[in-house]
Amino acid sequence: MAVTGDETDTDTGNSSDLTACQLRNTNSSLPQEMAGASAHSFMKTKDTVQKRELRLMKNREAARECRRKKKEYVKCLENRVAVLENQNKTLIEELRALKDIYRHKNE
DNA sequence: ATGCACCCGCGTCACCTGTA
């Protein structure tokens, strides 16, 4: 919530344009940056951009892993459904056979 | 060949939850 707000304030909306592209630009225009703004604020910006990129990279991988796990989970469920359907079929046949036996006994 | 609907995987954002 507030936590993510802190991240997302810098991540989304206004600063969503601060991507690798901008990092590249700042790198190429280092001398002007130094002259214009303080070295401290420049480093801060650079650090912010790097942090964002790191977070995006981690989240990218997390999403990939999450999807992989989800697919695996769904496959597991489908297998289980198949097994249970087979069991059900077997039990229905067994029940039918037992009913037959019972009927013949009483005839 | 082309337009279209559908599916799939991806990247990103926003949010939630567990942990130090």
Add this chain to the structure above:
DNA sequence: TACAGGTGACGCGGGTGCAT
């Protein structure tokens, strides 16, 4: 309480099958 990781939701681009 700040932070990291997991995940649902969304939009996008590419692939595929199908009708025209």
